[in-house]
Amino acid sequence: MGHINTNSLTYNFSQKAQRNLWILLGVGIVMLIVGAIMWHAPEHGGHEGHEDHTGTLGQRLWANLLVNGYFFGGISLAALFFYAMQYAAQASWSVVFMRIFAAVTDYLWIGLVVIFVVIVAGDFHLHHLYHWQDSSAYENDHILQHKAPYFNRFFYYGRIILFFLGYIWYQRWIRKSNMLEDSLTNFADATANWNLNLKNAAIFLVFFGFTSSVMSWDVIMSIDVHWYSTLFGWYNFAGWWIGAIVVFNMLVIHLKSRGQMEFVNPSHVHDLGKWMFAVSVLWTYLWFSQFMLIWYSNIPEEVVYYAQRWEDYRGLFWITMLVNFIFPLLVLMSRDSKRNKSFIMFVGMLIFFFHWTDTFLLVMPGTVGANWGIGMIEIGMFLAFLSFFVYWILKSLSKYPIVGKNHALAEEGLHHHI
Amino acid sequence: MQHESPLRDPLILGNKSYSDITAEIARPIEGKANKYWYLVFTIAVLTFAWGFGCLAYTLGTGIGQWGANKTVGWAWDITNFVWWIGIGHAGTLISAVLLLFRQKWRMAINRSAEAMTIFAVMCAAIFVTMHTGRPWLDYWLFPHANQFGSLWVNFNSPLMWDVFAVSTYFTVSLVFWYIGLIPDFGAIRDRFKMQAKPMQEKIYRILSFGWSGRAKDWQRFEEVSLVLAGLSTPLVFSVHSIVSMDFATSVLPGWHTTIFPPYFVAGAIFSGFAMVATLLLIMRKVLNLEHYITIQHIEMMNIIITLTGSMVGVAYLSELFISWYSGVEYEGYAFMNRATGPYWWSYWGMMTCNVISPQLFWFKKIRTNLMATFVLSIIVNIGMWFERFVIIVTSLHRDFLPSNWTMYHPTWVEVGIFVGTIGMFFTIFLLFARAFPVIALSELKMIVKSSSEYHKNKRAEKAQAHH
Numbered sequence: 113m114g115h116i117n118t119n120s121l122t123y124n125f126s127q128k129a130q131r132n133l134w135i136l137l138g139v140g141i142v143m144l145i146v147g148a149i150m151w152h153a154p155e156h157g158g159h160e161g162h163e164d165h166t167g168t169l170g171q172r173l174w175a176n177l178l179v180n181g182y183f184f185g186g187i188s189l190a191a192l193f194f195y196a197m198q199y200a201a202q203a204s205w206s207v208v209f210m211r212i213f214a215a216v217t218d219y220l221w222i223g224l225v226v227i228f229v230v231i232v233a234g235d236f237h238l239h240h241l242y243h244w245q246d247s248s249a250y251e252n253d254h255i256l257q258h259k260a261p262y263f264n265r266f267f268y269y270g271r272i273i274l275f276f277l278g279y280i281w282y283q284r285w286i287r288k289s290n291m292l293e294d295s296l297t298n299f300a301d302a303t304a305n306w307n308l309n310l311k312n313a314a315i316f317l318v319f320f321g322f323t324s325s326v327m328s329w330d331v332i333m334s335i336d337v338h339w340y341s342t343l344f345g346w347y348n349f350a351g352w353w354i355g356a357i358v359v360f361n362m363l364v365i366h367l368k369s370r371g372q373m374e375f376v377n378p379s380h381v382h383d384l385g386k387w388m389f390a391v392s393v394l395w396t397y398l399w400f401s402q403f404m405l406i407w408y409s410n411i412p413e414e415v416v417y418y419a420q421r422w423e424d425y426r427g428l429f430w431i432t433m434l435v436n437f438i439f440p441l442l443v444l445m446s447r448d449s450k451r452n453k454s455f456i457m458f459v460g461m462l463i464f465f466f467h468w469t470d471t472f473l474l475v476m477p478g479t480v481g482a483n484w485g486i487g488m489i490e491i492g493m494f495l496a497f498l499s500f501f502v503y504w505i506l507k508s509l510s511k512y513p514i515v516g517k518n519h520a521l522a523e524e525g526l527h528h529h530i
Numbered sequence: 531m532q533h534e535s536p537l538r539d540p541l542i543l544g545n546k547s548y549s550d551i552t553a554e555i556a557r558p559i560e561g562k563a564n565k566y567w568y569l570v571f572t573i574a575v576l577t578f579a580w581g582f583g584c585l586a587y588t589l590g591t592g593i594g595q596w597g598a599n600k601t602v603g604w605a606w607d608i609t610n611f612v613w614w615i616g617i618g619h620a621g622t623l624i625s626a627v628l629l630l631f632r633q634k635w636r637m638a639i640n641r642s643a644e645a646m647t648i649f650a651v652m653c654a655a656i657f658v659t660m661h662t663g664r665p666w667l668d669y670w671l672f673p674h675a676n677q678f679g680s681l682w683v684n685f686n687s688p689l690m691w692d693v694f695a696v697s698t699y700f701t702v703s704l705v706f707w708y709i710g711l712i713p714d715f716g717a718i719r720d721r722f723k724m725q726a727k728p729m730q731e732k733i734y735r736i737l738s739f740g741w742s743g744r745a746k747d748w749q750r751f752e753e754v755s756l757v758l759a760g761l762s763t764p765l766v767f768s769v770h771s772i773v774s775m776d777f778a779t780s781v782l783p784g785w786h787t788t789i790f791p792p793y794f795v796a797g798a799i800f801s802g803f804a805m806v807a808t809l810l811l812i813m814r815k816v817l818n819l820e821h822y823i824t825i826q827h828i829e830m831m832n833i834i835i836t837l838t839g840s841m842v843g844v845a846y847l848s849e850l851f852i853s854w855y856s857g858v859e860y861e862g863y864a865f866m867n868r869a870t871g872p873y874w875w876s877y878w879g880m881m882t883c884n885v886i887s888p889q890l891f892w893f894k895k896i897r898t899n900l901m902a903t904f905v906l907s908i909i910v911n912i913g914m915w916f917e918r919f920v921i922i923v924t925s926l927h928r929d930f931l932p933s934n935w936t937m938y939h940p941t942w943v944e945v946g947i948f949v950g951t952i953g954m955f956f957t958i959f960l961l962f963a964r965a966f967p968v969i970a971l972s973e974l975k976m977i978v979k980s981s982s983e984y985h986k987n988k989r990a991e992k993a994q995a996h997h
Contacts, residue, residue: 204535255857262855303537321844329855340856342789342848386630397767401791408779409786413858520537527533530632 116517116526120372125510133503140496147488148173154483165240166481174239175479176490178230180497182331183471185223186352187359191216192283193320193349194356199286199306199313205383207525208376211514212363214290216356217283218508219501224276227331231272235265241479243337255338263334272330275323282316293516306520324349335478339417343402348474350395354436355467357387358460363505365453372514378451379530385450392440392463399433421473424482428469435466468494536990540983541635543821548975551822555969556721558817563964566816574956581950584943585660593663595943602926602938607661609918610948613801614654615696615773616794616914619766620802621647622703625710626762634977635830638822641970642813642963643806644707649958650805651700653951658696660947688775695772699765706758713751713972716741770798777921783864784925787852793845797914800838800884804910807831811904813963822969825898832897835910839888842917846885864925872937873924876916883913 154167165171195213198206206213234245243249243256244263250256261267289309296302325345333344341347361384367373406414421429439459449455469486476484519525542551563571588595598605621644628636659665671693673683683690715738722731741747774794777785807828814823853865868877887909891897896906923938962968979985 202538258857259855306537318840321840322847325844325848338857340852342787342845342852343792344788345848346789346792393764397771398792401771402788405775405778405786405788405790409781411781411786413856521535524533524535524538 116375116515120374121513121515123367123372123506123510123514125506129506130503133499133506136499137496137503140492140494140499143488143492144496145492147490147492150488166479167483171239171241172480172483172489173493174230174233174241175475176493177226178241178331178479179468179471179475180493181223181226181230182475183355183468184219184497184501185227186348186471187355188217188220188223189279189324190349190352190356191359192220192279192286193317193324194353194360196282196286196313196316196320199309200317202310202521204521204525205380205528207519207522208373208380208515208528209360209364209384210290210516210519211509211512212360212367214287214512215363215505215509216359217287219504220283221280222504224280228272228276231331241475242334244334259337268330271326275327278319278323282312282319286312286316290516291512293518294513296518299520302518302520332474335475336417338413341402341406341414341417343398347395347398347402350391350398351467351470354388354391354395355464357384357391358464358467359505360384361388361456361460363509365457367514368453375515375526377528379528381453381456382447382450382530383528385444385456388456388460388463389440389444389450392436392444395467396433396437396441399437417477420477420481425473425477425484428486429473432466432469432473436463436470439463534980534986536986538981539824539826540981540986541638541824541826541977542974542982542984543824545984546821546978546982548978551975551978552717552721552971554818555822555967555971555974556718558964559718559967560721560725564816567960567964571957571960574953574960577953578950578957579953581947581953584946584950585656588660588943588947589665593661595941597938597940597944599936599938601929601934601936602923604661604922604926605938606940606944606948607657609915609922610951611654611657611661612773612918612922613915614650614657614951616770616798616801616918617805617911618647618650618654618699618703618802619770619795619798620806621645622699622706622762622766623799623802624806625706626759627766629759630763633830634981635827637973637977638824638827638969639806639810639831640973641707641710641966642809642968643802644703644710645962645966645968646806646809646959647703647802648700648707649955649962650802651696651703652958653955654696655700656947656951656954688772688779691772692776695765695769699769702758702761702765706755706762709751709754709758710970710973711737711966712739712741713743713748714967714970715739716743717971718967766799767795770794782925783853783858783860784868784921787849789845789848793842796838796841796845797884797917800835800842800888801911801914803831803835803838804907804914807835807903807907808911809959811900811907813968817963817968819969822974825900828900828903829894829897832891832903832906835907836888836891836897839884839910843885846881860930864928867928868920868924871924871928873920873927876920876924880913880916880920883909884917887913 148169151169151172153169191213195210195217197203198210198213230239230241233239234242237245240246244259250260286309289305289312292305293302296305325348328345328348332348333340364373364376364381364384368376403418406418409415439462443455443459444450472486472490516522544550546554593607596606598607621640624636624643625640628640659668662668662671669678671683671690676682683693715734719731719734719738719741722734771791771794774790778787778790780786810823810831811828814820850865853861856862868874887906890902890906896902927938928935
């Protein structure tokens, strides 16, 4: 314990693993195509009087693209938040994991580009996910007219581009600064590097704190354009965060199963497991706060959001909440289970999928309404995204040493003991 | 083996041995109080007495003595209740949540923060028991057997949940605090025994529950502490979440908003830490504890104040934005009225004190300056009082029916009760500082090897000699 074996500092992304991921990606795409070909229009058509897009193939495909773009992009963004937080909090337990966190953030720009493409495509009328992008919708809708200045395209795109570029710029910066450690030779330089990272992490966290809520309103809450909830941003953030924590746990288990990361001791594993427990409970707390207050007050303008999920998505709606709450709570409560990789794997995989369905529930009711399903299209696109996401992360993990030996707190972090 | 980075500043200054720590922390209990203590104590007791008088007057004549009216049914009373409950959050956060995060700096401040929590909840309880109007019937708040009358509580009401939440919180905090005190009482008892003071020895013998310091005692102590820490952590969140639901489950503009639970929790930790900072800055000076409650401790607390203050700031801005974005006329009006209506001063007071003033702590010079911290900690608590006043009074005083619109003005009686609770708080706290070890002795001793200045220097010398 406490010593790094320099021979196993690089992650070798084997040809076999790469091939398997490409195959999985291929399977996902084939399923997606087959699903699209086999797709047929729902029998119960649109409402009378106005055009209904909820039952078209295009709508369903674009909605799926948004679900996956937002889900995996959000995970990467939360990974960046968590990565920055380790510096800002002067934490040492996580020194051994910093390169893992960093690798997950490398996917960020791709996730944000997918989200951006979906938004832009809407303005080119390739889909109708966002009601506010439809200029004819404003005519008889005084609430939408009221919101028009907020959805003014210059303002909208200006802020979205500003946020996304801010996240990506910081991600590039911290990634580079963290990797600089490897070329440092003395403790004074390592301390200087760490101090600079600490300062910039604090600035980024402020930027992230103010912009992440607005980003979730713009990208997701605006789908149900009449609806509003002040907690929405924090709720979305908790969802990204738990996704990121699951990915970290999985990557550590993977590396350890290959005989690497021998410097990661049971205390480190335990702490990473604790985060899975804690963030799951946080997510449930926010889920409950938003749901209960809207359900209790029963104000029509607000409760319509849950009424739709209650009527058309009831099973999925409840299972998503229960699995994401009950499993981490009961399975990960005890100390031993947080140190047991089978338990972490089991709960992690389960809640990873059910946080995907949570994102699905954020997007689908407002875009495809009752014409939803989890079929070839959904599973195929999820698999395609997942395999590419994993491929990209492992690829970037193989580029640098898997631990920064010259981190200023490395010695303390390697001796972590709880 | 624990290993602490040389980058971390020592948490215990001076060349302290284990017995130095015991002696210095036991000193206020063994010695006589100085004249400052008597001066402050006299002021506190007089204020308390004045508040008690106002309370008795209210009891004798009814809550008609207060400024609340049929439109503004909740005003000064519930503002103070929420304010005190909020202050009572820091103690449990420090003892439970910071314990989970293995933050060693909590060891010097957890004891007094927990004590403060308990005293603050006691102050809060005065307002809820009084605001019912007929406090002698307050046992109706609890579910009781039908033989006492057929009245049964309404389990659907968040006010009911609040009764459970606050009483559970109080009980668990009290037990947690007391369990932590037991080994320290044992140490004090032994000191009195050595000094041949049988009277004091007897008192601390009873208080220490026969603590023997054997391995078995420590093992049980550790187990109970862990279980209580586990119970307390969700309580930090539940209490203020449920207090927020007293408002947020309603359909009143300005009250019904989904961000309320986490935002109330953040605000509570914010004000709790501010109050801990106020108290500790005085205490470290009066009791000569500068070597234990260091500038670094103050800085850490200020960082938490900045963090939670900023979270509260994000919540304020989210509410303000959504009140416009929602397109709900009433909601928009409620916020417009807060900012520009007759109570505009309370809204801007809240914004300035809670959101802008803690940002000063971004400067290291300010967050490590004792005087600046002291002033800002008081400003934060004034701001948090305004926050509750804004939420409660400005939302209520503009009813849905304009003919009900009215103003609320506090009377001298309710102001007197509030001032009295501050007196009560300080009276109990000052007594606590004289009779109980204000720093968790046995816990602090666990970090002497890793984090004291003496041992850190020794390690540095050793490393130097190595090269």
